Amino acid sequence: MNSTNPPSANFYSSAAAIFLxxxxxxxxxxxxxxxMTAGTVSDPLAAGRIQxxxxxxxxxxxxxxxxxxxxxxxxxxxxxxxxxxTTFTDLGFIA
Numbered sequence: 001m002n003s004t005n006p007p008s009a010n011f012y013s014s015a016a017a018i019f020l021x022x023x024x025x026x027x028x029x030x031x032x033x034x035x036m037t038a039g040t041v042s043d044p045l046a047a048g049r050i051q052x053x054x055x056x057x058x059x060x061x062x063x064x065x066x067x068x069x070x071x072x073x074x075x076x077x078x079x080x081x082x083x084x085x086t087t088f089t090d091l092g093f094i095a
Contacts, residue, residue, distance in 0.1 A: 010074065017072040020082050024065030027089070031058035053093070060089045 031054045038050035064085055070078035 013074040017068045027061035
């Protein structure tokens with residue numbers, strides 16, 4: 001019988017860093033699109049609120065993107081922080 005070794009912690013940290021980097025890039029794009037959409041709204045209060053959401057999304061995406069090198073080097077605290085930020089960011093925009 002040939003037994004296979006389970007993936008190492010290095011594999012998981014690398015995979016998490018790659019997926020979070022992709023998440024960050026996609027959300028920077030979403031923030032830019034949201035900001036541009038706000039320019040088409042005629043009500044200035046609504047446009048300001050949409051721009052504020054875009055700014056928050058952009059800032060959180062940059063922060064998660066900045067955490068990816070730390071996650072790649074297997075720092076579990078960074079992975080936990082990134083997981084919490086990505087979860088609550090997406091839930092906030094869905095709900």
